[in-house]
Amino acid sequence: MRRNRGFTLIELMVVLAVIAIIAAIAIPAFTKQVQRSHRADAVRGLSDLQLREERWRASNATYAADMDTLLGSSAATTNFNNGSTYYTFSISGTSATAFTLTATPKGAQANDSECNPMTLSISNSIVTKSPTTGRCWN
Numbered sequence: 444m445r446r447n448r449g450f451t452l453i454e455l456m457v458v459l460a461v462i463a464i465i466a467a468i469a470i471p472a473f474t475k476q477v478q479r480s481h482r483a484d485a486v487r488g489l490s491d492l493q494l495r496e497e498r499w500r501a502s503n504a505t506y507a508a509d510m511d512t513l514l515g516s517s518a519a520t521t522n523f524n525n526g527s528t529y530y531t532f533s534i535s536g537t538s539a540t541a542f543t544l545t546a547t548p549k550g551a552q553a554n555d556s557e558c559n560p561m562t563l564s565i566s567n568s569i570v571t572k573s574p575t576t577g578r579c580w581n
Contacts, residue, residue, distance in 0.1 A: 485546035541566040
């Protein structure tokens with residue numbers, strides 16, 4: 444009596460189906476986790492700009508109106524934004540008592556629908572971060 448060795452087509456199809464199901468669950472979860480880890484880049488950049496704005500305000504009557512003023516030149520602004528792989532930063536709404544910093548995702552991070560964009564606003568020494576839902580800031 445001769446015994447066949449190997450796998451049948453049905454066995455191979457079952458294995459492929461199991462692999463496909465695992466991949467369908469694992470890949471989106473992995474992608475979400477990677478996006479979440481990249482948000483630290485936005486938090487770092489926004490925190491850095493916040494400190495720079497406060498330093499600027501200590502020497503001037505108002506907050507810096509834009510990135511070029513705050514960082515000293517348009518080349519410094521370009522370097523700051525190029526230093527971040529996943530976000531582009533901007534300043535808006537400046538006055539003597541308020542400003543808004545925005546981190547806009549770029550590249551693959553733009554698919555992060557949960558935290559797109561991230562903003563940090565200060566008005567009369569009150570800090571407001573948005574979005575407040577999800578795990579954008581931690």
